Amino acid sequence: MLFIVIPVFNRWAFTQACLLSLRQQTQPSFRVIVVDDGSTDGTGERLRQEFPEVEVVDGTGQLFWTAGVNAGIRRALAQGADRILTLNNDVVAAPDFVERMLLWSRRQPRALLGPLELDAHTKEPVYGGEVFSWLTHSRRDLLQTLPTDQRHGLHPVTYLPGRGLLIPVAVFETIGLFDEKRLPHYLADFDFTSVARRHGFPVFVNYDAHLLTYPEESGQEQTRRHRSLQGYYQHLFGIRGGGNLRNFTHFALKNCPTPLVPLFLLNGYARRLTGYFLHG
Template identity: 30%
Template sequence: MKDHIYIIIAVFKRLEITRKCLESLKNQTFKNFTVILVDHCTGDDSYKSLIENEFPEVVLLKGDDSMWWTAATNFGINYVLNLKDTAESFILTLNNDLIAGDDYLEQLMITYNKYKPCLVGSVSVDFDDINNVDFAGCHWNIYTTRMKDNFGKTGDIYKKIEKLDFIESDLLPGRGMLIPMEVFAKIGLFDNDLFPHYASDFDFSHMARKAGYKLIISPKAIVRSMVKETGLRFDKLSTSKPSFKFLYLTQTSIKSPLNIKTRFNWAKKHTIISPAYFLIDTTRILLSYFRYTLKYYINK
């Protein structure tokens, strides 16, 4: 179906959060879409009951516990690829801890039609404070390893973003990324081998950019993000006492964007001198944790 959006949402428990996300998609001004929920929690039928009773229009696919975000998302994409007449359609990857505005899908499509061929990302703001911007594009420095936010995160950023027609980004996260179906024929699916959970979205968007697609963010395609529900991050520590255990988890847990294996795989796949890049990247992360620890004890 032409200009049809297939929204892929990978879920693992968190039923109430998902319910809020699905509710936000019910009143979209753009109507030509299908939501595909990929439940990869084995032995839990709570989503089946939710879909049957409250969201019968949603397609529910059952995965298994071996899947993380990448495999579950690919599972949903493969389902769409096996349907008929989807060549001129779109995949939208969306996390279940996001709340979309009523014109969200419409704004994504407006931006796509202006700047195609492209992938279109979303502006992600904090659920409780829209002036706290979680993502509005980034610049990736291949030498210093830093991924710097285009606008920072706080202040009057939201007002600045509202006035823009588009935002360019070096990478796009899967938290609201519109992808033309043709892209999968050119670069394949998300890389589950190297990036089973984190970084597969950045990796995919980077590969699409290398294949000739612009990475554009629609300033008016806003999702409110439940930031505190997302991964293992230093900023989740808040005022908690730093611990070696937490540092260890950030480096080893598959749920962490700082996972050392993930960072190594990124360096290996996307940088010229990967050992040097990986060393700089790891050092920078450890220094960030040291600064947090120092700040904690100074302010104590």
């Protein structure tokens, strides 16, 4: 049985749209667990009223993404899940999203799969995976290198984000859950999929499965939209900071090939210290 785990904190309109899209799936054989981490906008009550088929796990308000996802995963594993799909609440699944994810999961039963992401407004592809070089600290964006006629099926990548990540239960049995102690919010998904790949689990983007996303709603985009010294501090040191230096250090030490660690850290620190003001 597939379990879909969605961590939420407020933003009920997004959660409602996401869950409605799951109700419209052509493959309905799955269960949904929403981890409500102390929402103050009535999310918990609305979930129980409007979506009685959804299991709600209440958080403390201090779980953030990683511990929230882990709480849902633990509940799913206790109920016999054989696959788990982590999903953000600010996404809308295409009607055949689950069907196409499960189709390829059965063909590649050990693989972690992520979808092709489309902009919810324009329906244009915005994320199709990347291949990362630890030596040059550079990313090869598959959307920029794949010819249009090859944008189907599975394509190998270095890591995947957690907003639509399908994980076979064997991965948890081998490497455990997401690293909530060292990576409480950002980079936990990239870390988890990188560790899984090194343990022999393939990591693919599934170009046949589509997920509508709102790129402008990410925490990093909102922080950069209103630049300030306080925002810069949060960017580098806040739990939700996209450039959090502590998180980046943990990620590098866990995943970068040992001989490349010093250069990789210096390069990464420089990018995070300057990138907040340089990138639009």
